[in-house]
Amino acid sequence: MNTTGQPTRPPIGLPPEQFAAAFPFHFAVDKNLTILQTGTTLRRICADAQLGAKLEQIFDVARPEGRLTFDWVMQNKANFFLLRHRASQLLLRGEFIWLAENETLLFLGSPWFTDASEIAAHGLGFEDFAIHDPVVDMLQVYQASKLALADAKKLADKLTAQRAELRKQTAEMRTLALIAARTDNAAVLTDTDGKIVWINEGFTRITGYTFPEVAGKKPGSFLQGPDTDPETVRRIGERLSKGEGFSEEILNYGKHGRRYWLAIEVQPIHDDAGRLTHFMAIEADITARREAEEALKKTNALQRAMIESAGYAIISTDPQGLIRLFNPAAERMLGYTAAEMIGRQSPAVFHVAEEAAARAQELTVELGREVKPGFESFVAKAEMGLPDQREWTYVRKDGGRFPVLLSVAALFDDGGAITGYLGVASDLTERKRDEEKIRATLSELERFNRVMMNREERVIELKREVNQLLAVSGRPPAYPSANEISANPTPTN
Amino acid sequence: MYGMVNKAVEDMVIMHHGETLWEQIKSKAGVDVEVFMSNEGYTDDITYSLVGAASEVLKLPPEQILLGFGEHWVLHTAQEGYGGLMRAAGRTLPEFLRNLPNFHSRVSMIFPKLQPPRFECRDITDRSLKLHYFSHRQGLAPFVIGLMHGLGKMFHTPVTVRQVEAKGPAADHDVFEVTWPTVPAI
Numbered sequence: 126m127n128t129t130g131q132p133t134r135p136p137i138g139l140p141p142e143q144f145a146a147a148f149p150f151h152f153a154v155d156k157n158l159t160i161l162q163t164g165t166t167l168r169r170i171c172a173d174a175q176l177g178a179k180l181e182q183i184f185d186v187a188r189p190e191g192r193l194t195f196d197w198v199m200q201n202k203a204n205f206f207l208l209r210h211r212a213s214q215l216l217l218r219g220e221f222i223w224l225a226e227n228e229t230l231l232f233l234g235s236p237w238f239t240d241a242s243e244i245a246a247h248g249l250g251f252e253d254f255a256i257h258d259p260v261v262d263m264l265q266v267y268q269a270s271k272l273a274l275a276d277a278k279k280l281a282d283k284l285t286a287q288r289a290e291l292r293k294q295t296a297e298m299r300t301l302a303l304i305a306a307r308t309d310n311a312a313v314l315t316d317t318d319g320k321i322v323w324i325n326e327g328f329t330r331i332t333g334y335t336f337p338e339v340a341g342k343k344p345g346s347f348l349q350g351p352d353t354d355p356e357t358v359r360r361i362g363e364r365l366s367k368g369e370g371f372s373e374e375i376l377n378y379g380k381h382g383r384r385y386w387l388a389i390e391v392q393p394i395h396d397d398a399g400r401l402t403h404f405m406a407i408e409a410d411i412t413a414r415r416e417a418e419e420a421l422k423k424t425n426a427l428q429r430a431m432i433e434s435a436g437y438a439i440i441s442t443d444p445q446g447l448i449r450l451f452n453p454a455a456e457r458m459l460g461y462t463a464a465e466m467i468g469r470q471s472p473a474v475f476h477v478a479e480e481a482a483a484r485a486q487e488l489t490v491e492l493g494r495e496v497k498p499g500f501e502s503f504v505a506k507a508e509m510g511l512p513d514q515r516e517w518t519y520v521r522k523d524g525g526r527f528p529v530l531l532s533v534a535a536l537f538d539d540g541g542a543i544t545g546y547l548g549v550a551s552d553l554t555e556r557k558r559d560e561e562k563i564r565a566t567l568s569e570l571e572r573f574n575r576v577m578m579n580r581e582e583r584v585i586e587l588k589r590e591v592n593q594l595l596a597v598s599g600r601p602p603a604y605p606s607a608n609e610i611s612a613n614p615t616p617t618n
Numbered sequence: 619m620y621g622m623v624n625k626a627v628e629d630m631v632i633m634h635h636g637e638t639l640w641e642q643i644k645s646k647a648g649v650d651v652e653v654f655m656s657n658e659g660y661t662d663d664i665t666y667s668l669v670g671a672a673s674e675v676l677k678l679p680p681e682q683i684l685l686g687f688g689e690h691w692v693l694h695t696a697q698e699g700y701g702g703l704m705r706a707a708g709r710t711l712p713e714f715l716r717n718l719p720n721f722h723s724r725v726s727m728i729f730p731k732l733q734p735p736r737f738e739c740r741d742i743t744d745r746s747l748k749l750h751y752f753s754h755r756q757g758l759a760p761f762v763i764g765l766m767h768g769l770g771k772m773f774h775t776p777v778t779v780r781q782v783e784a785k786g787p788a789a790d791h792d793v794f795e796v797t798w799p800t801v802p803a804i
Contacts, residue, residue, distance in 0.1 A: 241702030280653035
């Protein structure tokens with residue numbers, strides 16, 4: 126070892142095969158740039174790089190820029206060289222070393238690639254490179270960074286798309302949140318245990334409770350009261366425990382004791398994996414509707430009782446005349462059952478056709494338009510909003526006839542369209558019989574009166590004859606009043 | 619675990635079953651990673667959870683899932699990222715297998731934070747070799763077998779893989795005997 130730190134005698138003297146294995150892409154040239162030696166791999170892939178070939182005929186210099194001559198190489202040997210093999214365009218990166226002792230210029234280098242695919246494209250493989258050669262490592266680094274860039278781009282694209290989607294969703298959410306907050310309905314969000322985590326303004330308006338008062342509580346624990354149906358409460362509990370949605374109507378109590386009816390629709394909310402996370406309830410105050418329904422129910426019951434128990438026939442039809450209502454009195458009167466008539470027959474079935482035809486003629490004259498015999502003759506006046514009450518003859522199922530007094534009214538909807546007709550008929554048989562009786566009695570009385578009057582006139586006449594006989598004998602009249610009546614013969618009843 | 623492994627799981631599920639099922643598997647596994655960065659390290663739990671969830675959703679045993687992932691890795695995922703390098707790493711199956719140890723050594727050099735497995739090729743003949751697989755991870759032997767099958771397909775070489783030693787109390791690593799018909803010299 127001398128002072129330069131280098132051994133005085135070279136400890137390494139590589140035989141050509143080992144040198145070629147260590148530097149498979151090397152070559153050596155003389156001062157004329159004639160090739161003296163090449164690495165095995167270089168010889169394989171650059172077929173023209175054979176011994177004796179001229180370097181400048183095979184390679185161009187890519188870096189540094191200049192003409193490939195011995196002197197130029199020697200001037201620039203402090204730089205790295207990038208040589209391009211003219212035939213294959215393979216780039217070799219390396220350095221020139223001047224071996225003065227042998228007067229040989231040695232090039233040590235290896236292929237320069239910017240993409241791993243170029244290795245195979247030049248007919249090379251990893252095994253063609255010396256193990257110490259960092260080119261393969263560099264390519265792996267290069268490939269890894271390309272991959273990282275591709276991943277980053279994929280991530281960036283995905284995030285950009287997600288951000289756009291998120292913006293869209295945020296806008297939708299804002300709208301939905303506004304709707305949820307401003308709706309008249311109450312909206313409640315609970316956790317999986319049914320405890321409140323959010324309410325909207327509608328909830329406060331309906332129940333009177335604010336969020337701090339109800340947060341973490343189960344709605345049923347403070348909204349239900351003595352008249353709340355326990356069966357409904359049980360059903361709700363069952364569906365919630367199964368994580369299922371449901372719709373119910375329930376009577377609840379507000380903060381200040383107000384009773385109100387709610388129509389509740391509850392939906393379970395699941396995350397992407399299908400796990401239950403919340404329950405959402407939308408609750409509409411249906412108190413007015415329930416009260417109206419109750420009132421209607423009572424009215425209907427009253428109406429039904431009136432129709433069922435009425436002593437007169439109540440028959441309604443649709444606008445075309447098909448019977449829709451046929452009350453028990455109508456059944457009794459006409460001998461048909463409601464089942465036989467409703468939806469099957471028109472009132473024409475128990476009317477006398479000739480009467481209807483005659484009435485149609487009358488109405489044609491009266492109304493100045495043609496009224497057809499049949500159902501129209503019963504309703505033509507009513508449909509004009511005119512009162513129509515008159516006597517008709519009804520025909521029982523068994524063929525028997527009887528008089529009725531029939532009032533017909535048209536039924537109108539809110540828009541003024543006719544929805545049907547209502548007929549109320551009372552049996553005139555009894556009344557007719559009574560009238561007949563009265564008429565007969567009056568007639569008898571008149572006859573009797575007449576008899577009595579005749580009898581009285583005869584008595585007066587006899588008395589007058591007696592008075593005349595007495596007058597002939599010069600005696601005063603026995604019945605002076607008879608003479609007075611005779612003088613003033615106005616009959617007294 | 620190398621992000622590319624998780625990416626292989628993702629690629630395979632999406633290729634065969636679609637994005638929706640992949641999202642379902644990810645959600646089931648509790649994994650909230652949008653894009654796996656190939657060269658980033660991820661906790662091993664992520665990979666195991668993904669395999670577990672995929673096994674559950676696809677109703678296949680985890681070993682079969684890992685086998686499929688190994689094959690998919692070679693034929694698709696690694697091809698996309700390292701196609702050029704893989705082609706350069708060997709013109710034949712045995713040549714590629716001989717380069718496998720260096721390939722993983724480079725990964726550990728380039729990404730010091732990753733803990734890639736270590737491979738050694740021993741008992742090399744012209745029709746077989748013993749691949750020694752050293753990993754601090756458990757249960758990935760089927761993945762390695764899948765990789766070998768994938769390589770067999772990549773080189774159009776029928777390959778037989780037999781696990782001759784399993785990591786356990788008696789052995790600190792797995793050993794696979796890989797055999798193939800004679801490959802003509804190139």
